[in-house]
Structures are given as structure tokens and as C-alpha cells.
Amino acid sequence: MLYIKLPMERRKKIALVAHDNKKRDLLEWAKYNRDILAEHEVFATGTTGKILEKELGFEIFKLQSGPLGGDQQIGAKIVDGAIDFLIFFWDPLETQPHDPDVKALLRMAVVWNIPTACNRASADFMVSSALMGEEYDRLLPDYEEYRRRPVFEKMED
Numbered sequence: 001m002l003y004i005k006l007p008m009e010r011r012k013k014i015a016l017v018a019h020d021n022k023k024r025d026l027l028e029w030a031k032y033n034r035d036i037l038a039e040h041e042v043f044a045t046g047t048t049g050k051i052l053e054k055e056l057g058f059e060i061f062k063l064q065s066g067p068l069g070g071d072q073q074i075g076a077k078i079v080d081g082a083i084d085f086l087i088f089f090w091d092p093l094e095t096q097p098h099d100p101d102v103k104a105l106l107r108m109a110v111v112w113n114i115p116t117a118c119n120r121a122s123a124d125f126m127v128s129s130a131l132m133g134e135e136y137d138r139l140l141p142d143y144e145e146y147r148r149r150p151v152f153e154k155m156e157d
Helices: 020-032 046-056 070-079 099-111 120-127
Strands: 003-008 013-018 041-045 061-063 085-089 136-141
Touching: 013 020, 013 046, 013 070, 020 046, 020 085, 020 120, 041 046, 041 070, 046 061, 061 070, 070 099, 085 099, 085 120
Parallel strands: 013 041, 013 085, 041 061
Antiparallel strands: 003 136
16 A cells, blocks of 8 residues: 655644543643643644633634534544544543544544544653654555545446
């Protein structure tokens, strides 16, 4: 498979998302990592964004709440190259009314090779990486062959 390089700037565009039962965990994590996060552009869904902005003291680009389309907004931003990094503290023990949106968001992160952390330990390892404050070339499969695939077979009359 062929790959293309997508550059990530030193200043990353980070999406922070948390289900209701994980908002406190994300807030504690974000406060602990406030100085690192302040060096980057931070996006968040709904209530999470409001809480983070108030507690961290810097601008958070706020999107819709997850159930109102915020997860899909972040997924679209990933596809458009406007998000480099996803930290999503999701609750594996609680069914969410917008589970299909959650799955779609995580799928987009994988398809577009976005670094993703779904728990505190993974998020700690990612933000403490030497790559966090550096430019980075993200390798992405060249999807051009997929885009050119035949969609319709010849239909018989």
C-alpha cells in the first residue's frame, strides 16, 4: 500500500471529549496537563468545553454536545485535517444514546491515523511523548485507489 505524509505542526489541534461519567476524570487530567494543553489549540464538545475553558483559563473551541452532533463535528474536522489528536474518555460501562456517533468518531480517528487516547494512562503517555511538541509527518494510506473504485456493476436490462 502507498502512503502519503500529512504534516502536523508543532502546535497540535487537540480534541477533548468525555462522556458524562468521565467528565471529572478528563477535567482532572486536563488540569494536571494544563501547561501542555495551553501550547496547543483545544477543541471540545458541549458541556466538556464549557467546563474546561472555565477551569483551565484559556480558550477552548466549543462544538455541540455529543448527542447533538458534537462527536460528528469532531469526526468531520478529523477528515478535513482540522484535528490532529483525539483524547476521548468514553465510558465503556454505560450505553450512550449516541453510540453510533461514538463508533463513527473512533473509526474516523483510525481511518485518518489520528493519535487517540481513550483513557487517562494512554493520554498521559501521548502528551508526554517527545513528539508532542515537535512537527510530525503522519503517514496516511493513499486512498486514491479506493476513491477510483468502480461503484456500479453493469446492470442488465
